[in-house]
Amino acid sequence: MTALHELSLREAAARVRRRETSSVELVRAALARIAAVEPAVGAFLTVTEAEALAAAEAIDRRVAAGEDPGPLGGVPVGIKDMICTAGIRTTAGSRILERFVPSYDATVTARLKRAGAVVVGKLNCDEFAMGSSTENSALGTTRNPWDGSRVPGGSSGGSGAAVAAGECHAALGTDTGGSVRLPAAFCGVVGLKPTYGRVSRYGVIAYASSLDQVGPLARDVADAALVLEAIAGHDAADSTASPRPVPSYSAVLEQGVRGLRLGLPREYFVEGMQPEVEAGVRAAVRELERLGAVVEPVSLPHTEYAIATYYLIATAEASSNLARYDGIRYGLRIPADSLGAMYETSRAAGFGTEVKRRIMLGTYALSAGYYDAYYLKAQQVRTLIRRDFEQAFQHCEALVTPVAPTTAFRLGEKVADPLTMYLSDIFTISVNLAGLPGLVVPCGFDTAGLPIGLQVIGRPFDEETVLRLGAAYERATEWHRRRPGI
Amino acid sequence: MAITREEVWRVAALARLRLAPEEAERLAGDLDHILEAFARLSALDTRAVEPTAHVEDFGALLRPDSVENPPAGDEPLTNAPARDGRFFRVPKILE
Numbered sequence: 081m082t083a084l085h086e087l088s089l090r091e092a093a094a095r096v097r098r099r100e101t102s103s104v105e106l107v108r109a110a111l112a113r114i115a116a117v118e119p120a121v122g123a124f125l126t127v128t129e130a131e132a133l134a135a136a137e138a139i140d141r142r143v144a145a146g147e148d149p150g151p152l153g154g155v156p157v158g159i160k161d162m163i164c165t166a167g168i169r170t171t172a173g174s175r176i177l178e179r180f181v182p183s184y185d186a187t188v189t190a191r192l193k194r195a196g197a198v199v200v201g202k203l204n205c206d207e208f209a210m211g212s213s214t215e216n217s218a219l220g221t222t223r224n225p226w227d228g229s230r231v232p233g234g235s236s237g238g239s240g241a242a243v244a245a246g247e248c249h250a251a252l253g254t255d256t257g258g259s260v261r262l263p264a265a266f267c268g269v270v271g272l273k274p275t276y277g278r279v280s281r282y283g284v285i286a287y288a289s290s291l292d293q294v295g296p297l298a299r300d301v302a303d304a305a306l307v308l309e310a311i312a313g314h315d316a317a318d319s320t321a322s323p324r325p326v327p328s329y330s331a332v333l334e335q336g337v338r339g340l341r342l343g344l345p346r347e348y349f350v351e352g353m354q355p356e357v358e359a360g361v362r363a364a365v366r367e368l369e370r371l372g373a374v375v376e377p378v379s380l381p382h383t384e385y386a387i388a389t390y391y392l393i394a395t396a397e398a399s400s401n402l403a404r405y406d407g408i409r410y411g412l413r414i415p416a417d418s419l420g421a422m423y424e425t426s427r428a429a430g431f432g433t434e435v436k437r438r439i440m441l442g443t444y445a446l447s448a449g450y451y452d453a454y455y456l457k458a459q460q461v462r463t464l465i466r467r468d469f470e471q472a473f474q475h476c477e478a479l480v481t482p483v484a485p486t487t488a489f490r491l492g493e494k495v496a497d498p499l500t501m502y503l504s505d506i507f508t509i510s511v512n513l514a515g516l517p518g519l520v521v522p523c524g525f526d527t528a529g530l531p532i533g534l535q536v537i538g539r540p541f542d543e544e545t546v547l548r549l550g551a552a553y554e555r556a557t558e559w560h561r562r563r564p565g566i
Numbered sequence: 567m568a569i570t571r572e573e574v575w576r577v578a579a580l581a582r583l584r585l586a587p588e589e590a591e592r593l594a595g596d597l598d599h600i601l602e603a604f605a606r607l608s609a610l611d612t613r614a615v616e617p618t619a620h621v622e623d624f625g626a627l628l629r630p631d632s633v634e635n636p637p638a639g640d641e642p643l644t645n646a647p648a649r650d651g652r653f654f655r656v657p658k659i660l661e
Contacts, residue, residue: 183641276621290620319627388604399581409654413647419659424584436583440593441600443581457607459617466618498596499603515621
């Protein structure tokens with residue numbers, strides 16, 4: 081019999097609705113699993129045991145009274161610590177917000193709760209979501225559940241690790257350059273970065289506002305679709321959240337892929353890739369062909385400029401967004417004689433090395449004399465990268481690519497060289513620059529037993545097609561059923 | 567050399583970051599290394615290309631300017647690093 085913590089989100093919610101399992105039992109199972117594996121995984125920065133049990137009891141009372149507890153009713157979920165939770169500290173993985181307790185829920189938090197989900201805790205991440213391994217968190221180390229000497233990916237590493245290790249049935253992450261998709265690939269779970277504008281960012285700590293998006297991590301595509309349905313849609317509190325109606329993503333998952341035209345970008349299969357990653361992705365592409373999709377080569381010629389473009393735009397926006405951490409109204413304050421000295425010492429003590437590096441890079445790129453050469457130039461190249469995708473999507477409905485050049489690397493392996501770390505994002509960042517949806521599904525394992533991910537990129541607001549492709553692939557394969565032996 | 571040590575100090579002042587000397591030294595090296603790699607962008611001819619600031623496909627969304635939230639009371643002060651009654655305490659800003 082499947083243990084409660086191993087159930088899919090759908091199955092767990094169905095059992096609560098049928099009164100076969102109570103929400104309190106699900107939450108207790110998740111808390112027991114958290115207690116058992118956290119010493120080895122370290123996915124959580126805060127476990128909200130009392131609040132979760134109280135919320136579960138409330139769900140159980142509603143079910144007993146004959147009410148519908150919602151599509152996620154009674155199921156334990158985790159939330160990345162970039163996303164505000166009323167009354168629960170929200171740190172962004174940073175010393176500067178270590179004791180920050182928001183007075184309100186982010187829209188996505190409120191929508192998860194409204195759909196009946198029970199929040200069991202806040203998940204570790206790279207500080208201010210700046211990183212690809214979660215090693216930039218100032219508040220804890222998260223390890224990959226498949227191999228404790230490896231990183232979980234980043235920046236939503238706690239979200240990926242917690243879902244893979246069975247500590248919650250799904251989690252929210254944020255994705256500015258790959259931060260949902262990379263941990264999904266490294267931890268062997270499903271991750272979706274929705275189209276820019278599909279999900280509200282109200283109450284989400286800002287990193288780079290023209291790129292940031294919230295997305296689900298889950299154990300299969302149908303669970304990810306269910307979470308997206310719960311969180312997507314217009315929000316009067318976020319003017320960048322699109323007014324387009326939210327379709328029923330769950331309704332299209334059975335449709336199959338026959339006749340879908342898929343593009344295989346030649347620039348995404350490069351020298352220096354781990355051969356097993358390339359082999360795994362190519363095998364997945366053959367499987368999609370066998371299922372009836374038509375695969376053709378496409379070109380995204382400006383791919384080689386994406387890393388530079390992203391790291392100039394993202395750091396420029398970050399330098400502006402993080403100007404708010406001044407030690408005045410909230411966050412860390414180091415007392416000093418003058419206001420200026422207080423700003424400088426508080427920020428120096430509160431921010432970690434990578435955050436300072438990015439603030440510096442962004443401030444430099446925006447400063448007088450450099451703006452045209454760096455920031456404006458990057459925005460122009462961003463246009464060229466968008467056009468690459470627009471042209472590719474004239475011939476095909478979706479693109480299939482690797483998620484990263486390698487499987488999960490070792491803790492400490494890339495921390496000394498920021499550029500090497502940045503290269504982990506080479507296959508994910510263009511999707512943010514173009515504002516597209518990107519789905520990751522597990523598609524194999526390397527000889528060390530580490531998961532390999534497949535990325536499916538769709539047209540703007542066409543989450544339905546990428547989810548449909550992912551679901552069809554899952555029905556034909558078993559990779560997503562494997563769990564780490566932790 | 568794309569960035570000098572003097573520029574690192576100038577940028578740190580703009581960003582309100584107090585750097586230790588060895589930190590500034592390291593950042594100068596890091597930024598130089600990163601900007602050198604990013605110099606490849608200058609090879610692209612973008613004279614006729616419009617910049618992309620964001621990718622939204624809808625215009626500005628407007629809503630009635632009505633009060634939605636009740637008065638916050640003490641809430642905004644609960645995270646204050648230092649407060650004095652209903653006020654945030656800060657160092658003297660005028661001499």
